[in-house]
Amino acid sequence: GNTNDRYKLIILRKGRGLAGMVMKTGKRMVIADVDTALSPEEKVKFPIILSESLxxxxxxxxxxxxxxxxxxxxxxxxHQPLPQSLDQLNIEKQIGIFTEIN
Structure with a gap:
């Protein structure tokens, strides 16, 4: 769950931010370790990561x-590694009425 209400101020734009990049590419995005994968300048491009301290x-x-x-x-x-089972998360079939693959 969220730790505060700052996420409500985030504007979803296709191609920008975490959800926006996924919407643009149509592919999942995994950042297993934010601190090693992203510089401070890059973290600014993903407001949800900053606002929720992910x-x-x-x-x-x-x-x-x-x-x-x-x-x-x-x-x-x-600050723990992602569970290996999460890396293998497979929702190609269905979650409710949704699928991961178009």
Missing amino acids: TAVVAVPLWLENSMSGVLLLGQRN
Whole structure:
């Protein structure tokens, strides 16, 4: 869950930010260790990472028929590596009415 209400101020733009990049590419994005993968300047491009103090994230596109309907964001704040099972997260079949692959 969120730690504050700052996420409400984030504007979703296709191609910008974590969810925006996933919406643009249609592919999942995994950042296993934010501190080693992103410089401070790069972190600014991902406001959700800063506002929620995330140390690792997985963002998965959610498709409904031939249209992207949203992005599922999974994150952690404890500086632990992502669980291996998360790296193998497979929702190609279905989550509710959504799929990961168009």
